[in-house]
Amino acid sequence: MSTHPDPLARVHTLTFDIFGTILDLVGSIRPTLDRFLTGHEASIDGATFWPEWRLRQRIEQHQDTILGLGHPGYLDSARRALVYCLRKHNVEFQQAEAERFMRVFEELQPYPDAVDGLIRLGEHYRLVALSNGNTWLVEHLVENNIGAEFDSAISVDRVGRFKPHASVYRYAAQHLAAEPGEMMMVAAHSFDILGARACGYRGGYVNRYGLPYESSPLQPDLVVADFIELADYLTDVRK
DSSP, X not given: OOSOOGGGGGOOEXXXXXXXXXXXXXXXXXXXXXXXXXXXXXXXXHHHHHHHHHHHHHHHHHHHHHTTOOOOOHXXXXXXXXXXXXXXXXXXXXXXXXXXXXXXXGGOOBOHHHHHHHHXXXXXXXXXXXXXXXXXXXXXXXXXXXXXXXXXXXXXXXXXXXXXXXXXXXXXXXXXXXXXXXXXXXXXXXXXXHHHHHTTOEEEEEOTTOOOOOSSSOOOSEEESSHHHHHHHHHHHTO
16 A cells, blocks of 8 residues: 555545446356356356456457447447357357346446445545446446445546547546546556556556556556555545
């Protein structure tokens, strides 16, 4: 954890990744995924399939952004990745089944520590969801599933590129009428912190998964295990 709070004293706005940082993707999706694979007599189980699917989705998103292929959106990239991995493992399925499966994202539930931490942080900071998710999905999840109040929800749909493209963070700063140094990106994966730090944000790395951060000069200002520790530290900065 950083012992130099001075840069953080300027921060008044916290922007959050929601998928995997606030919302528990594994806990929410794996039971449905396990049933789907078992029902289709797949040779692979959900524990092995899930990380492959997640990685492939990131590849789909990066390809869309880097190659300028347009912006069909988060759920489309997740569906394409699902189909790719099912085909990779020779799972027989109908396209309509894959489409129906994607409804699972509407039922995502948060980590309990995230809800508790967000409620505490909301007493001292402006809270903003800054997500790769489709606009309607982000708004639905923030309003109905997370259980903590946000001041704003911003989807990358507004700029037509996925994070960590710089345009996302720059748009958010402009939209929120804040200087980047007055904002902190909070995420449980390093690429979001890297993208935000490159645009002048401060960075808070919630290391839920025990993963090393990137070898980069763009290091987070704060590394915590969960939102309870995050709230403990940041609320102390505001006192």
